Amino acid sequence: MKDGVLPRGTRERLMRARLRRALRRPFRSLTDLPIARRVGFHLRRVGGDLDLHFFRNLLRALLGFVFFAALLVTLVEESKRSLGGLGASVYWAVTTVIGSGDAGYPSSPAGFLVGWLLSFFGVAIVGALTAACVGFVIDFLLKEGQGMGSAGFTDHIVVCGWNSTARELLEELKGDEFTSRVVVIHDSDSNPAGSGAYFVKGDVTNDDDLERAGIRDAAAAIVFPRDASNDADMRSILTVLAIESMAPGVRTVVEVNNPKHVEHFERAKADEILVTSRLASRLLARSALYPGLATLVTDLVSGGDGSELYRVALPDDVAGSTTDELSTRLRAEHAATLLAVVRNGVGITNPGSDFRVAAGDHAMVIAESLGTMSPTEPSATAEPTPTPVTANATGLA
CATH class of the missing domain: 3.40.50.720 (NAD(P)-binding Rossmann-like Domain)
Incomplete structure (x- = not known):
């Protein structure tokens, strides 16, 4: 680099990279679709098993046959024995293979025979391509049903x-x-x-x-x-x-x-460790001492009607508020009850009245629905020390 000017080769590479990004941008939403990702996975899987050498030879044979047929028609048709006639014959041969050629182009018996062979060859090619497409669709559906596909989801x-x-x-x-x-x-x-x-x-x-x-x-x-x-x-x-x-x-x-x-x-x-046997046994013990506790806990952690537990992100404007002020605001604006404040991945259950909320804290609340509250995003949470969830766990991380 001289005087802030990039070398010519570097500028050209940057321009090509920007052009590629600009061309890909309109199709990015399509490639992000789960079905597109699954189809792409199966295409890569099938493509990995293909013999590319065989298909290259097949393509060469197809092009050679079409050009030979065009040259043969040019030679047997006296009115087409010219360079321009050869070009027209090549065009006619290609369109005949794909099924849209002019049947009246050749006028001699030999020309009609070549045209018939081209048409027959074209039907075989179309049939092979159709069979390949149908085979891919069937293979795609079978593999998906057997669990051999790729999910293609995000945030799942x-x-x-x-x-x-x-x-x-x-x-x-x-x-x-x-x-x-x-x-x-x-x-x-x-x-x-x-x-x-x-x-x-x-x-x-x-x-x-x-x-x-x-x-x-x-x-x-x-x-x-x-x-x-x-x-x-x-x-x-x-x-x-x-x-x-x-x-x-x-x-x-x-x-x-x-x-x-x-x-x-x-x-x-x-990140989270749940010891189900210990949790169940201690909940049973507590329920024996305090009737109705099992029903309450089951209702809080289950979906459907009634209130549930949520972990929500607190807005920045509540920073510095006391627990009582935060509880009052949650109750008035969201009909939610504060249970704990989560700071740096550690849950502080039932914080005292003098506890003050800091920026970046989250709250564990009981509410009938999230409403306008923002749920905590997994990527936004701090990395906590893993805490086994048991009946006597002090953290709600």
Whole structure:
């Protein structure tokens, strides 16, 4: 670079790059569609199995046959024996192959024979292309139904593994205000979720299968153990490690069988760890002491009618407000009750009256709906220290 002027070669490369971006921009919305991504995946898969050398030879043979037929007609037709006649014959041969040629162009018996051979050859070519297209569509539908496709979604939820808890989760995500697409990756012959989710058949610890599930573009991944054994927990740890290595920005929630394995999941950097057995036992114990508690908790964490738990982003103008001021504002503007303030990924449950909200804090509230409140985006949350969710957990991260 001299006096701030880029070299000519660099300027030309930049101009070409800008031109490519400008040409791609109108089609970007089309390529972002899930169906377009799936078709592209299958095209790449089919294209990888094609013998390009065979198709190159076929194209050469087709062009050679068309040119030879045009040359033959030019030679046998006395009125067309000229350079201009050769050009017209080539045009006639090409249009005859695709089915729109002038049948009256040749006037001699030999010319008619060449035209008939070209027409027959054209029908064969069209039939082969049609069969290839139909075969691709059938293969696409079969592979999609068998879970061999690629999801192509963005900001979706990936369910890794399947058990009875996963089935209940799908039912929960179908209702209320959940709008995210769901992708289930499981090693089974059919979709365990039925029509409620996109199915990817594969190994939850395999990078290629996670790639087909769109793990890099997902909003969250939920890992379920296949059974209640310790081996299932070990496999879940491998799944979390695979996800974190491919997409560290994706929020990972994992169900754990054995509480002794929580430390291993923390080392694997799982964002949320749910020990279902401990949670259930302690909720049962509390319900025995305080009647109605189980019904209340079930209502809060379930969709449908009634109030529910939400984590929402607080606007900047509430920074510096006390807990009482924030509670009053939430109650007056959103009919919401404040439960906790989340700061840097750590939940402060039932903060005192002298507690003041800081910029970037989030709130855990009880409300009938989000209304005009903004839900917390997974990418906007700070990275918390993983906390196993149990009945005596002090954090609500």
